[in-house]
Amino acid sequence: MRRLKEVYSYREMIAILVKRDLKARYKGSVLGFLWTLINPLFQLIIYTMVFSYIMRSEIEDYYLFLFVALIPWIFFSSSVHAGTGCIWSQKGIVNKIYFPREVLPIAHVIGQLVNMILSFIVIFIVLAISGRALDLKALLLLPVVIFLELFIALGITFIASWLSVFFQDLMQIMGILVMLWQFLSPVMYSVDSISEHMKPFFRLNPMTPVIEAYRDILYYAKMPSVESLFNAAVLGVLLLIIGWFLFGKLEKNFSEVL
Numbered sequence: 001m002r003r004l005k006e007v008y009s010y011r012e013m014i015a016i017l018v019k020r021d022l023k024a025r026y027k028g029s030v031l032g033f034l035w036t037l038i039n040p041l042f043q044l045i046i047y048t049m050v051f052s053y054i055m056r057s058e059i060e061d062y063y064l065f066l067f068v069a070l071i072p073w074i075f076f077s078s079s080v081h082a083g084t085g086c087i088w089s090q091k092g093i094v095n096k097i098y099f100p101r102e103v104l105p106i107a108h109v110i111g112q113l114v115n116m117i118l119s120f121i122v123i124f125i126v127l128a129i130s131g132r133a134l135d136l137k138a139l140l141l142l143p144v145v146i147f148l149e150l151f152i153a154l155g156i157t158f159i160a161s162w163l164s165v166f167f168q169d170l171m172q173i174m175g176i177l178v179m180l181w182q183f184l185s186p187v188m189y190s191v192d193s194i195s196e197h198m199k200p201f202f203r204l205n206p207m208t209p210v211i212e213a214y215r216d217i218l219y220y221a222k223m224p225s226v227e228s229l230f231n232a233a234v235l236g237v238l239l240l241i242i243g244w245f246l247f248g249k250l251e252k253n254f255s256e257v258l
Contacts, residue, residue, distance in 0.1 A: 003100070003102075003248055006100050007100045007102050007103060007106070010099055010100055010103050013099060013103055013107075014103055014106055014107045014110065017103070017104070017107035017108075017111075018107050018110050018111045018114065021107065021108065021111040022111055022114060022115075037118060037119070037121060037122055039119075040067075040071060040119040040122045040123075041122050043067070043070070044063065044067050044122065044126060047063045047066055047067060047070075048063040059190070061130065061132070064126070064127070064130065064132070064219060065190075065215070065219055066187070066188060067123065067126070068123060068214055068215055068218040068219050069186070069187045069188075069211045069214055069215055070187060071116060071119045071120065071122075071123060072116065072149060072210065072211065072214050073182060073185065073187045073207070073211070074116070074119075075112050075113060075115065075116035075149065075153065076149060076152070076153050076207060076210075077178045077181075077182065078112050078115075079108065079109045079112045079113075079153040079154075079156075079157055080153060080156050080157055080160055080174065080178055081174050081175055081178045082108065082112075083105055083108045083109060083112075083153075083157035083160060083161055084157070084160040084161055084163075084164045084170060084171050084174045085161070085164055085171045086104045086105050086108045086157070086161050087101065087104055087105075087161050087162070087164065087165050088164060088165065088168070088171070090104050100251075101247070101251040102158070102244070102247060102248070102251070104161070105154065105157045105158055105161045105247070106154065108157065109150065109153050109154045109157055112153070113146075113150060113153075116146075117146075123218060127218065132219075132221065133221055134217075134218070134221050135217070135221045135222055135223065137223065138216065138217045138221065138222055138223045138224065139217060141213075141217060141223065141224060141229070142214075142217055142218075144229070145210060145213045145214060145217065145224065145229075145232070148210060148213075148229070148232040148233055148236045149207075149210045149232075149236070150236075151236030151237060151239065151240045152206045152207065152210065152232070152235060152236045152239055152240075154240055154243065155236070155238075155239030155240035155241070155242060155243035155244070156239060156243065157243070158240075158243030158244060158246065158247040159239075159242070159243045159246060159247070160174060161247070162246060162247045162250050162251065165250075166250075181205075181207070184202070184205055185205055185207045185208060185211060186202070186208060186211050186212065187211060191208065191212060203231065206232070206235035206236065206239060208231075209227070209228040209229070209231040209232040209235070210228075210232045210236075212224065212225070212228045213225075213228045213229060213232060216228070
């Protein structure tokens, strides 16, 4: 709790780092933050063309089935992939001034979260244009699912970022691991298509219940299952606690290695 209070006292620094990251991402571009909306829109157009005319799927409105899961996945993958090197990329300030090092992965993940929330604007516009109804009661649970995914992304980013300080090769390996992780998550397919004997292994993937919950709310317009929410909550809190604990134990050695 003492460490948590200390990190909270640096909330202004977190906000400054998030703003800096968001500004730097589109610095020099003409459209600026509009790219946050344009990128997912172009992705939607591409997926619609591919899965409507080239690779036809039996799933109704497959492009929407994929899109409502892909946007949350991009948030998770970009948080973990780029977040793996967030300590190394800020080693200048890590070696010069004191602050809780947890600030760096937290700021990075929150920056990715802002991008995802803005991308949800495109999802809701497309859902409205397509005429798909939404369950308002289920929609109230969307912030809960977002927070659960935030816990998972933050916990794994904590683990990956401190590991990369001591094993720099992890920053190169993580891109491959995240790609593999996507294929092991039900982003492009339904859990129902997985054989029964493989489902228990897929349930160990923390992103499986999260993606199922997003899809239930936004695609099927129904309340997510209690099992999905419970599994996501347990895995999210567990990963966050483990990541926070390991990061806090080893961060005192960062300056010696960097």
